[in-house]
Amino acid sequence: MSHPGPHLYAHVPFCSGKCTYCVLYSVMYDPARAARYVDALATEMDAFLRHGSPLQPETIFIGGGTPSGLDEPLFARLLTHIRSRIDASRLVEWTIEAQPGTLTPGKLAAMRDAGVNRISFGVQALRNATLKRVGRRHSVADVAASLDQARAAGIENLSIDLIACLPGVSSDEWRETLARAASFGLHHASAYALTIEPGSIMEKQIARGEFVPADEDTQIAELEVAEACFAQAGLLRYEFSNYAQAGWECHHNLAYWRGKDYVGFGPAAASRLGRERWTNLPDVNAYVAATESGADVARDRDTLDRDADITERLMFGFRLAEGVDLAAFGDPDPALLAQWVESMERLRQQGIVETTRGRWRLTQIGRLYADTVAAELLPDHAPAG
Ligand code: SF4
Structure with a gap:
């Protein structure tokens, strides 16, 4: 019996700014650097195919960074590179993370052509003042417009991410945010507790006394409000932070949590294949240079017993x-x-x-x-x- 290939992740390390709570690896978007990155990712996939098993993923997840922030030709090139290097016969779900307001008809057409069937929007809050306070670069109007745009393009499997206890957000605002999110008629949503990450802008804001983070009891209470609100909208909690109608769970993330193998391409992407673990170079310039010179981009290789x-x-x-x-x-x-x-x-x-x-x-x-x-x-x- 043939063994299904690993689930596939690709990391797009570019953003148009830095959100105050974020420490994920990303750099400012620059089209020339992004073009080299897109081709380097294809080269990394080719090297994997030469040395490893074929790529026959059940799920693909393109995360970041802001994958939808690539300009149209680069975005299409990235999808074509990935699509042309996989055997899609088992593919059931292909997700792209998107920032509201960055989708265009051309990007949506490229998604359809490649087989992308799910979009996960980084929304986080639904008041413009809050979005601005945490460094997001989109508006509430962008959220509604992007959901409409995706549906009009035939992509129904849509999710939004929210964060509880962001600075300056009252319990009333959180309830209003959840009610608004529920009104979008989504099949899937995520609600995360705010984590103050070492090295984040927010950590410095707290040190300067500009913001007092919520205590654990408040966080738990706000997430319970989220659970109740989403349940009313038919979205059941299937993981700590994730809610879905039955059958609309994120298969890619389920695979992580069910202990399946995955391979990650791009800077800072992690992989788990059999007993092997590795993480790619966490620097886009070093990643591109290594790939272009034919060097291995994997670091921290480990073989577990x-x-x-x-x-x-x-x-x-x-x-x-x-x-x-x-x-x-x-x-x-x-x-x-x-x-x-x-x-x-x-x-x-x-x-x-x-x-x-x-x-x-x-x-x-x-x-x-x-x-x-x-x-x-x-x-x-x-x-x-
Ligand atoms: S858009 Fe996402 S990856 Fe980029 S800085 Fe904000 S949270 Fe981090």
């Missing part, structure tokens, strides 16, 4: 509402399985996990202790106390 590999894949499964079936997960060594079951029993008594029909999952309280659960699953973990 069998137990560490299975455990790492398993830990992500606890993010899912469906939970995990320990015995069916990657054929673990009996001693490791016994350790997992023992840990789960202990966590069940503490109210952190629950089990139904052989699947273990986090309780509502347990979502706050996901890191503890992950640590308990590590091979040879010695419980404290």
